[in-house]
Amino acid sequence: MKKNSTAQNIEEIVNKALTELKSTKTLADLDKWRIQYLGRKGLVVQLKRSISDLPSAERPQFGQAVNSASTELETKLIDQQRKISSNDKNEPTESIDVTLPGVPTNNGSLHPITQTIRDICEAFTSMGFEIIEGPEVELDYYNFQMLNIPKHHPARDGFNTLWIDQEDSNGEKPMLLRTHTSPMQIRTMEKQDPPVRLVVPGKVYRYEATDASHEWHFSQIEGLAVDKGITFANLKGTLYEFARKLFGEDVRVRFRCDYFPFVEPGAEMSIDWNSRTNETGEENWIEILGAGMVHPKVLHAVGYDTDKYTGFAFGIGVERIAMLKHGIDDIRLFYNNDIRFLGQF
Numbered sequence: 001m002k003k004n005s006t007a008q009n010i011e012e013i014v015n016k017a018l019t020e021l022k023s024t025k026t027l028a029d030l031d032k033w034r035i036q037y038l039g040r041k042g043l044v045v046q047l048k049r050s051i052s053d054l055p056s057a058e059r060p061q062f063g064q065a066v067n068s069a070s071t072e073l074e075t076k077l078i079d080q081q082r083k084i085s086s087n088d089k090n091e092p093t094e095s096i097d098v099t100l101p102g103v104p105t106n107n108g109s110l111h112p113i114t115q116t117i118r119d120i121c122e123a124f125t126s127m128g129f130e131i132i133e134g135p136e137v138e139l140d141y142y143n144f145q146m147l148n149i150p151k152h153h154p155a156r157d158g159f160n161t162l163w164i165d166q167e168d169s170n171g172e173k174p175m176l177l178r179t180h181t182s183p184m185q186i187r188t189m190e191k192q193d194p195p196v197r198l199v200v201p202g203k204v205y206r207y208e209a210t211d212a213s214h215e216w217h218f219s220q221i222e223g224l225a226v227d228k229g230i231t232f233a234n235l236k237g238t239l240y241e242f243a244r245k246l247f248g249e250d251v252r253v254r255f256r257c258d259y260f261p262f263v264e265p266g267a268e269m270s271i272d273w274n275s276r277t278n279e280t281g282e283e284n285w286i287e288i289l290g291a292g293m294v295h296p297k298v299l300h301a302v303g304y305d306t307d308k309y310t311g312f313a314f315g316i317g318v319e320r321i322a323m324l325k326h327g328i329d330d331i332r333l334f335y336n337n338d339i340r341f342l343g344q345f
């Protein structure tokens, strides 16, 4: 059947349009093409308008032909647009360059005190100690009385205590912010029979003026070992090993007498900070912990048989150790929350 001449006309227009479409290279070319054929004054619109000029018998066929031509041009336009977008790097497109480097994110890190606590605990867990934690708001009973520091004992003067402002029926304040981690010795021994081997990391509080080496809150790690036949040699061996693990094989360690009401005999341990480098030959002794054999009165108070059991205890100052390790000269830097300081760890 011979095609009606106007419909043939449409076919020619479509062919010409498609040839031109294929030769478009940029999105700008493509837009020109779209305006020419599919724009508001474009060829397709003109063809649609010309329907009314036709004899009514020819209108349906012509109309159909224009509609399918218009659909075809629109589909091919979209195809070509995709093709150009994926090729044409000079045109702004929606495509993403997956080879560009990503936007870097700021990684956080553990606080230097948290890192030091973990290092110290790791040294003790490798020797068979267990880690436990306890309350920062503590009872006078555990913080002092059960540790052989009765009411009005002069040793209380050494612990400048922050009391909780609440009185019992005797008009006394039974609660405080713990001044050391030692109350956890008692809380544990009350519940558990020997053998006991534990370390207790945590915050402690003292009502003191702050300066480069004093904070009113700081961290300690308590240690306690109670069993049959534990001696001062075990205390020394354990703490030597701790010092070597933390500061290196060559570190020199010194014990001297010290007094704490809950140990007998009591000692302080210092390390020779210069012994790690061996450069100057000069000594630089720095105290890092208090220690001693658990006082029989303390063992007795928790119901342990003092003929059978002995033990040692120690309390390590965490900030001291972190300051030494990192060469920090002011303890207050740890708690200023200055990102320029914290970002270095």
Ligand code: PHE
Residues within 6 Å of the ligand: 179, 180, 181, 182, 223, 260, 263, 290, 291, 292, 313, 314, 315, 316
């Ligand atoms: N609790 C003591 C202090 O804070 C340290 C210590 C712990 C000493 C255990 C001896 C034994 O100073």
